[in-house]
Amino acid sequence: MRITEVNVRKMKMMMKSPFTTSFGTFQEKEFLLVEVKDEHGNSGWGESVAFHSPWYSEETVETNLHIIRDFLVPIVLENAIEHPDEVNELFSHLRKNNMAKSAVEGAIWDVYAKRKGIPLAQALGGTAEKIEVGISIGINENMQELIQTVGGFVKEGYKRIKVKIKPGFDVNVMRELRQQFPDVPMMADANSAYRLEDLDVLKQLDQFGLTMIEQPLASDDIIDHAKLQPHLKTPICLDESIHSLEDARKAIELGSTKIINIKIGRVGGLTEAKKIHDYCLEQKIPVWCGGMLESGIGRAHNVALTTLPNFVLPGDTAGSSRYWDEDIIVPEVTVQDGYITVPKEAGIGYAVNPEALDRFTIDKWQFVKHQELA
Ligand SMILES: O=C(O)CCC(=O)c1ccccc1C(=O)O
Ligand SMILES: [Mg+2]
DSSP states (O other), X not given: OOEEEEEEEEEEEEEEEEEEETTEEEEEEEEEEEEEEETTSOEEEEEOOOBSSTTSSSOBHHHHHHHIIIIIHHHXXXXXXXSTHHHHHHTTTSOSOHHHHHXXXXXXXXXXXXXXXXXXXXXXTOOOSEEEBOEEEOOOSOHHHHHHHHHHHHHHTXXXXXXXXXXXXXXHHHHHHHHHOTTSOEEEEOTTOOOGGGHHHHHHGGGXXXXXXXXXXXXXXXXXXXXXXXXXXXXXXXXXXXXXXXXXXXXXXXXXXXXXXXXXXXXXXXXXXXXHHHHHHHHTOOEEEOOOSOOHHHHHHHHHHTTSTTBOSOBSOOOGGGTOSSOSEESOOOOBTTEEEOOOSSBTSSEEOHHHHHHTEEEEXXXXXXXXXX
């Protein structure tokens, strides 16, 4: 396969409602899309999950643009690629910048599956025909509103409720939610807001029977999480700390994590995500697919990945309507009774809506392979 053209778009979409984490609030989502075209004119799509500012990780929309344009695009235009697993290898001499790599690699996976005429899920080795979904709910200091929000999503059928917590918005909130929803699988995501000294607070969360607590300690830590876990009944799940198979291996060996949240962008693409998945299956560590408030394109990649067998816990892959008044794919991703039906069409299985795509595009760049002399 030859990649003959790469198109990069900077997108801006308004989310239906503001999303608040322990870092702050945002409602406007800026992100990059990558389209690759092969020598037959097939096109594949990928999404960068880097945000406008570096609050979740050090990557941003602008750093991703730089890395994609100046380093990754030349590599994919200059090398023949037989299988998308080779892309990870082709990028391996460039350090980190995982979200940028993942956006390009994801587009190549999509175009590869389309050439083969098979769904991306099948190209990845996934078998599930439908996947279980949970939902992630941002911080809302108005308890009545939060209860209503949770209740609405429980009614819609979401299989597990994740609530963001931060110091001062934790034990009381989970107690109240547990009282209101005694039987709903619930978990809390701290996005690194605590330190070991907060042990007393974290221990109090044990009484609510949470399925896990996500990334309680520092975003680059695996040592203190290993110290924390023996003091908690609630399993720790790492998100921010895991960027590769090697990170996963070390965290599991240390006992820092009992569950892993796999985000394709954070680990540098689908090939690395699959490796982490396979290793966790061997190690009996359950995984689930995290979310980065993606548009339909990134969401479709998440759905495909989740069809692998060790994705045994509901992911943060909620339906399009949870985030957007109008998504950029058709059909939109829909959730029924807490499940997404995996599309059977080739590639990511959803078509990009060209009109919506253009409407939300604020800038674009085209890179074309130089003609080779005969
Ligand atoms: O609904 C989603 O896409 C996931 C929401 C979420 O929890 C999240 C959103 C943005 C950045 C980080 C996280 C996280 O999982 O920590
Ligand atoms: Mg998280």
